[in-house]
Amino acid sequence: MNLGFTYNTMLVLAGVALLGGAAGVIGCFAVLRRRSLTGDALAHAALPGLCLSYFIVGERNRHSLLLGAFLSGIAGVGAISALRRWTRLKEDAAIAIVLSVFFGLGIVLLSVISRIPGGPRAGLESFILGKTAGMTRDDLGLITILALGTLAIVVLFYKEFKLITFDLEFAGAQGWPARSLDFLLQMLLVVAVIVGLPAVGVVLIAALLVIPGAAARFWTQRLGTLLFLSALFGVFAGVTGAWVSANLERVPTGPLVIVFASLVFLISLVFGSRRGLLGQWLQQRTYRRRFEQERLLAMLLERETGMIWINEIPRPFGWTKRRFRRTMDQGVKERLLEYRDGGVILSHEGTARAALVVAMRRSWRELLQTHPQEAPALLRLDLSSADAMDFPLP
């Protein structure tokens, strides 16, 4: 494997990394606004504009190609709103229609252009797959402008964007030009799509806009951190994807970047500290175990003999012998229970704790009856925090 860092590799690395970061941030807002797939639609809608500008200006002028794509993208956004406003079609249908019809138009134009002598041959392929190998300093420059511009705008308008993404109506009531701000966000999206298209291709720029933002949600519930993590994940995916692609043969960069982004997503999904699956499962398990222990303590307290045989299987609980045994062992380990004469009894500490548990359950039942709407908040109380609060015990 060639681990060399040629000038070209560095260029591509920097470009894709910056692109990943910028797309991550903008995409974060799009995901929060439930507009995850608008990026996909925009990317497809850019094709006719690209072809038309080629037709008019020729391949020499990369910037006018991008301009054409940009205008086409805006036309797409406009078409989606128009369809929603003037017809009874809904948002999802409007997006799907614009996506496919614009793209079809682009393909028709492309095939017409291909027949012109000197027209682009592999036009479609590079549009779909991206062509990072051909990235020039100019392209890098454009991506850098995008990245810095996005950063600047997001920092400047942070609180405004936060407000309109969360509660558009309240923003309007407070006097903010909510629609214009929303439009600004959408423009950022369009620009990100257009700049990213030549690099990673059509479907894949949509991926860069969705996946980092979605992955970051598993780690934090704060907007600032969310944006930062999305950018980070985007950069990471860009760098690793570009680097691996440079060292493998014939594997295009775009898809590889997405594969790494998905890996980050999977890892976040499982291990994410906020809503990761593993964390949820562990939390559930801890809660369940404590719940079982409390039941055991309460049962012991209420028993006349104050003792449970080790081999007993209490019927009302419906536990297996193993589960029962495990709970007992855990209780002994925590010094709430003691082994005695072939069974378990409450220790001194255990008796105090059991009394607290029983009293709490009674109070909870009463509270839930009088304040049913507060149930979710109440049920989050656990024994330790109840100790800390002054809980009204009967």
Add this chain to the structure above:
Amino acid sequence: MLLAQAITESYRAFWTIAVGATCAVSCALLGCYLLLRRMSLLGDAVSHGILPGIALSVLLTGRLSGPLLLLGAMLFGFLTAYLAQALHSGAGVTEDASLGVVFTSFFAIGVILLTRFLYHVDLDPQCIFFGMLDVVALRTTIWFGFEVPEVIPTQLLALVLVLGFLLLFWKEVKLAAFDPALAAAMGLRPGLIYFLLIALVAGSTVSAFEAVGSILVLAMLIVPPATAVLLTDRLAPMLLWSAGLALSSTIFAYVLASPAWFASNTAGMMAVVSGLQLVLAIFLAPRHGIIARGIRHFRLALRIAVEEILASLYRSEEGAPTALHQELRDHGIPAWISRLALLRVRSTNLVARSASGNLQLTAAGRQRAEEIIRAHRLWEAYLDKNFDLPADHLHAPASRMEHFIGPQMQGELARQLDSPERDPHGRSIPPVETTTPSQQKPENEYQ
């Protein structure tokens, strides 16, 4: 020889159109369901997500057709939908983001498989993206003794399956159409129907993909149903319209894409033609179309203007000053319609020119005017009785409502108000003439 050439040409044309139309129609029928259930983007996701399945089966069989292709694609199509749903309900990811994450990842994997491993297979990746409709008639096989394009059996199968699904689950489909709230409340539930639907979408996508490639399938899934939904309010006609539009778009696209016209890719042209059909429908649709709505507004405005003219002539007969132009402006009627209304009124037998050259009501005109004035003043009386409105607030709403209160409603109002003779301003309310020909029906009681 020319004849042989002509025959080959038409043979080719026929089969190309047949292939295109079959898949277009099955997609269009299926797409009706997707559209009504607001699952259009699921079609987008599935049509992209099947790519790895296609790549894998091509790698294994070396061909871009056959049952393994169908199976592989359906498997991945189903996986796409299933994983997206799992992410949404299991991990709390928003619906659109779950789709986005899954199908783009799958698509990326598919692209990698294709570009990395497909170079030893005789296949042009571009076919996958925009299909090979133009050459599909060339690869044939023998089917029941006929020489047909290779892809036809799979496509007919897909069509039959779609029709079968629609017939079997007609009630469910209808529910989604007529009671979207209830259908939405049912939501994306895993269940037999949902499972079948996804499988069908994946299957149709695959068979269609052989014709138009994976990206344009979405056009065939959504655009004809979207057009159809603007043209009709009932389910069965919507399905028929979708199928018809799909068929016609294939034919037109074939013609337009031929060398004689635009010389381009047929599949892309199909998407464009469908789009044009949609645009035409937006303007021309009989009830919901923009032109139809415009005409309705125009006719309404004209009617209101004519009635206002008659009413103001009546009021000037009573001796009250009229402000005809103000009234018309208050109704939001543009000047040119007012002028048109004047012309129109003059052409009827409702008015005549008096000796001094002014307009005057004829007997017939007076009757018509009385109906309107009656509606106006009864409404004023109704408002006055039931709501605490100051006196100057009665005229404006009444002059809006008078154009929408027909004879029966007038009777009902009169009954509720105990047949008043005067309105709140003291003006007399013209009584109903029971002997006039305009009152043919006996006055019904409140029904």
Add this chain to the structure above:
Amino acid sequence: MPGADSNAMSPALLDIHDVTVAYQRRPVLWDVDLTIREPCLLGLIGPNGAGKSTLIKTALDLTPRVSGAIRYFGKTLAEVRQRIGYVPQRESVDWDFPVSVLDVVLMGTYGRLGWFRRPGAKEKAAARECLDMVGMRAMAHQQIGQLSGGQQQRTFLARALAQDADLYFMDEPFAGVDAATERAIFSILGDLRDRGKTVIVVHHELRSVPQFFDQVALLNVRLVAQGATATTFTEDNLLKTYGGRLSILDAVGQAVQAQEPTP
């Protein structure tokens, strides 16, 4: 006539005159007149779909009007926006959004801050005070999705308090809230009124009206009655508001919507 015959000394706090709002040619609000001259706690009462939320929305220029004028303290909305507070319905928000309770309350101060400025220590202190007033200080850093219904409502209320307005609109602030929280919120609103603010509340439940509001406005597409609770919240008026005498109105309204006359 609007404004002309009002007290020449001081303009009305809120003057809604002749407001009509239509949605797809169907009147949702029709010739509504509402005037408030003194600070009060006013309950906006009426059946579902009667236009109560719409009235608030059009007063805030969130929904366009067909006709009518609205003036605050004698001025237009644009001139006095900072003095108007708003608590929208709870359903309008995505409670899964990554913001904390304190963040939401701080949003109330954004209007004062203007463009680009961030909330600083002063705003944060004010926000915490508002949280204190609604008893949510301890939950300041919780993400809003973890709150119960009553707590969400109180967060919204705190946000409105942070706006430090002179006139408040509140849309069903008591929907799905338990009795104790309801009482707590009402005592805050009463406080506001005593401090000279005006609070207009869309309320969905009739039983508690006499207890909490000193003024009521009964609305069902039209304003049926407005005035002191004792004299206006009568059975007669309630019958007019909720009763079925409006079937004619319904039929005519439908005719207008269909653009065809009734039979």
